[in-house]
Amino acid sequence: MFIYLKHGDNKQFLVNTNCPLILLLEHIKAKVGLSKTELVDLCDESGALKLLFLSQQPLEYARLQLTPRCSFTVCSVYRSRTDGAYVSISPLLANPDPALLETLQTQTDSLEKARLRQLRSLEKCRCQVKGRGRTVHLDTAQEKPLRKRGGRRRRRS
Template sequence: MFIYIKHADNEQFLVNTDCPIILLLQYLRTKLGLAETELLDLCDERGTLKLLFLAHQPQESASRLLPVRASFLVCSVNRDSKDGAYVSITPHVTNPDPALIENLKTQMDHLEKARLKKLSSQEDRVSNVARSAQPVSTPSPNPGPLPEHVAISL
């Protein structure tokens, strides 16, 4: 099982997808001379991202997510180093089609909205936990002395 990776100025190479996602991405970094810290993904020629960098199970086989003999472009996913915001998605091709760039920008906007929604949800959970952890006043187990007019018979 293999896919075509297009890059630079109409160059391409084959990649075997019968490997974990993490190894596929590592191979692409090495093959293209990119830094270990570069966050990569693949997109089809229309610009639809495969979101490999978000895989919950990076040891899952890439062949399960990538159709055989399909062509993909390598993209760098650029995030802000301070807050992790999605800044841009850059395809590694010379003179990318404007429609491709627009589609990647739209997907980046969706990723950022999802990130902010998840962040807001996590903050809400933390504040709810903090509120529920505050001490609640409960009545004293000893109500005090009985009034004098109450008679106790034995």
């Protein structure tokens, strides 16, 4: 099947969704004139992002995530180079609707909050890992486990 992609000043083109997500995103970048390193995503007419750039399975077919014969807007995802924070998500349109911009900003804030939550949970896991019934503390500088000494003693027979 196919979808319509809107960008620029009232421009649109058709895209076949019977291909892996990674190829679809590369084709969109080439068609719109973005570099291969930039992140792009699609949003529907209500502004809901499809989050294709976060897919855990980039070889999955795009037709499974995109409704056929619908129109989507190409959006550029901006992240901080230092810590990977989500800065903004902007539609690649000449005159975007203010409601669309507000919806995308709300989703950017939600993505950033989720990223921060995930970082905090990873930090907790690094500080304390449970293994074999004993608590293992990790030294964050060396990433080597420091085990507690003691525990059960063996009986001699």
